Amino acid sequence: MPELPEVEVICRQLNEQLRGKRVQGVEVYLPKSFHLAGAKEADLIGAAFTKVARRGKYIIIETDSNVALIVHLRMTGALIYTHDASPYTHVRTCLHLDDGDLLYKDVRTFGGITVLPAQAVATYPALQKLGREPLSEAFNGDYLYRLSRGRTIPVKSFLLQQDKVAGIGNIYADEALFVAGIRPTKAAGKLTKKAANALAAAIQKVMRDSIAHGGTSFRDYRDGNGRRGEHVHYLQVYGRGGEPCRRCGKVLKKVKVGGRASVYCTHCQK
């Protein structure tokens, strides 16, 4: 499930690999995975990629033409640059480049590519709604503390709201709450200033660690080269319900918070 670290890893790789590559053709195998928003498919032909960037979980691909791509991988999407597309299944769209192919594969078909005029990226509604970037200087405990005042929803659900913190998903919400020693079920508005500071620092730590490990792979995530991430071996709680806590040895508890599977330690998290 690609969250901020996985999307960041993909962007860094594709930014190196795609720059200067020119689109020669587009093959769409699943129309709902390829949207045209004020641009035509023909606008892409001949356009060369100039930059691959990220905002939250969105990938923004700029070109030297008046057209850009916005990609959201949702749960099982992957953006892969390859010279041999034959091993890949569930490919929904293929951009044929002058050197290789850029594949969009997606098993559950929730994500997709949007093609739009370059100037429309700045006003793209989904991007405008996003909250602060966890790895930016503007993100800190004060920000979390201020936004959470008066909120009765569980802090886990609060963290998953993309208009608050852009890029956090189920994995890193659980991991950050463990590092900060906060239960996922605690009401967001009950966070003290000290806890908010600890949570902000924990979010940044788990994100940076995961990026350093190439992201977290369970079933579907692959980086821009189709490789798996290694951070799964460093997870403290996510996916470990019923197993012993790595810190205190107590059995980790698995619960549903806001409809999402959540794992925490009843001893280490208060």
Added chain:
DNA sequence: TTCTTAACCTGGAGGC
């Protein structure tokens, strides 16, 4: 305004 729940979708796991 805030919160909860369902829907979208498909592959894998587990039960019978």
Added chain:
DNA sequence: TGCCTCCAGGTTAAGA
């Protein structure tokens, strides 16, 4: 072995 059911989860919309 085959069939059925449940689960996974990012985002949005509907309803309370």
